[in-house]
Amino acid sequence: MTLSIEDHGKLDEFWAYCVKNQYFNIGYPESADFDYTILERFLRFSLNNCGDWSEYCNYLLNSFSFEKEVMEYFANLFAIPFEESWGYVTNGGTEGNMFGCYLAREIFPEGTLYFSGDTHYSVSKIARLLRMKAKAIKSKPDGEIDYDNLISSISLDGEKNPIIFANIGTTLKGAVDDISIIQERLSQAGIERDNYYIHADAALSGMILPFTDNPQPFSFADGVDSISVSGHKMIGSPIPCGVVVAKQRHVSLITSRVDYILADDKTISGSRNGHTPLMMWTAMRSHSFSDWRNRITRCLDLAQHAVDCFRQKGINAWRHRNSITVVFPKPSDALCKKHCLAASGDIAHLITTGHHHDTHKIDTLISDIVAEICHHQTSDVQDKIESTSNHSWAGTAF
Numbered sequence: 001m002t003l004s005i006e007d008h009g010k011l012d013e014f015w016a017y018c019v020k021n022q023y024f025n026i027g028y029p030e031s032a033d034f035d036y037t038i039l040e041r042f043l044r045f046s047l048n049n050c051g052d053w054s055e056y057c058n059y060l061l062n063s064f065s066f067e068k069e070v071m072e073y074f075a076n077l078f079a080i081p082f083e084e085s086w087g088y089v090t091n092g093g094t095e096g097n098m099f100g101c102y103l104a105r106e107i108f109p110e111g112t113l114y115f116s117g118d119t120h121y122s123v124s125k126i127a128r129l130l131r132m133k134a135k136a137i138k139s140k141p142d143g144e145i146d147y148d149n150l151i152s153s154i155s156l157d158g159e160k161n162p163i164i165f166a167n168i169g170t171t172l173k174g175a176v177d178d179i180s181i182i183q184e185r186l187s188q189a190g191i192e193r194d195n196y197y198i199h200a201d202a203a204l205s206g207m208i209l210p211f212t213d214n215p216q217p218f219s220f221a222d223g224v225d226s227i228s229v230s231g232h233k234m235i236g237s238p239i240p241c242g243v244v245v246a247k248q249r250h251v252s253l254i255t256s257r258v259d260y261i262l263a264d265d266k267t268i269s270g271s272r273n274g275h276t277p278l279m280m281w282t283a284m285r286s287h288s289f290s291d292w293r294n295r296i297t298r299c300l301d302l303a304q305h306a307v308d309c310f311r312q313k314g315i316n317a318w319r320h321r322n323s324i325t326v327v328f329p330k331p332s333d334a335l336c337k338k339h340c341l342a343a344s345g346d347i348a349h350l351i352t353t354g355h356h357h358d359t360h361k362i363d364t365l366i367s368d369i370v371a372e373i374c375h376h377q378t379s380d381v382q383d384k385i386e387s388t389s390n391h392s393w394a395g396t397a398f
């Protein structure tokens with residue numbers, strides 16, 4: 001097996017491209033400051049974690065013992081006794097969300113899935129794949145679910161077994177749906193705890209909130225039934241992955257025995273990545289609680305720095321408490337492209353993930369935006385002579 005000289009050249013070119021762009025990202029939640037070089041030697045093995053890590057599997061090249069320790073770590077982080085939990089290393093946040101919804105649907109086959117309008121786009125795909133009744137609930141301008149609308153929809157639907165898809169940090173605005181309020185309101189509406197299900201989509205913030213002083217409710221102790229977090233976001237990973245944790249007693253409902261692999265099949269995919277559990281394990285073993293805490297404090301401070309700088313320039317930027325997502329009025333398409341910003345409607349965001357050690361990228365972005373606004377304001381004055389049209393750059397205040 002050899003590659004042609006041209007193909008070598010193509011790979012070399014791609015290598016140089018990756019090295020150059022390694023830390024490009026300010027608009028997406030991926031951290032790039034990981035180091036798994038210690039694991040490179042395992043790339044020669046076809047690792048496969050097909051099935052349940054807690055059981056014997058006769059496919060010998062598995063990393064189950066590492067996956068088990070990853071799951072112990074996250075059970076602890078999300079406040080559920082390890083023996084009462086079950087979960088696995090997924091291909092990403094979406095698969096974890098699907099797993100949570102799948103469990104919920106098995107428990108409440110007729111239950112309706114409720115989620116806010118700010119929920120990640122994958123939720124509608126999941127609802128369709130699982131053929132669940134699903135309903136989008138209004139969200140408030142800051143991205144948090146509208147609790148009144150949620151409860152009145154549930155009542156109007158006469159839904160006895162609501163399945164709540166709660167955002168623990170929305171993609172665009174970093175908003176957290178308050179699962180304490182949701183539970184209180186469900187209880188007031190006469191729906192008892194055993195009659196509803198709460199899945200927490202904590203793709204980004206699942207690895208932030210546990211390390212903050214005053215977290216919004218997010219854990220099993222706070223009332224979730226399952227939670228999904230992405231591995232390639234706050235933690236960082238060269239291969240997309242994630243972790244999902246659920247309650248063991250719920251998982252036993254979906255378990256089926258497969259003779260062929262001599263293991264129980266509970267996961268959504270059959271063959272599963274055996275390398276990503278090694279990565280998550282290495283990340284957990286090489287960072288102490290206070291390492292994570294320091295890293296996350298630094299990210300939060302940087303986010304606040306960005307908010308302060310924007311505001312000093314008269315631009316209405318903001319962020320939620322405990323969020324590294326900074327929301328600001330969307331600049332021109334050209335600037336979004338230049339800084340690789342994700343935008344939606346009239347807002348854009350930047351996310352101060354782990355590899356942003358200094359303020360350089362943020363400062364450059366802000367000065368580019370300021371320059372653009374000044375330019376537009378000058379042309380606005382000229383515009384006004386001819387028409388009454390105006391540009392609003394201030395955005396909506398929350």
Ligand SMILES: *Cc1c(COP(=O)(O)O)cnc(C)c1O
Pocket residue numbers: 091092093094095120122167169170171201202203204230231240241242
């Ligand atoms: C990124 C994200 C997801 C999807 O996670 P993937 O790891 O990309 O599958 C789901 N929900 C939220 C809130 C996200 O930000």
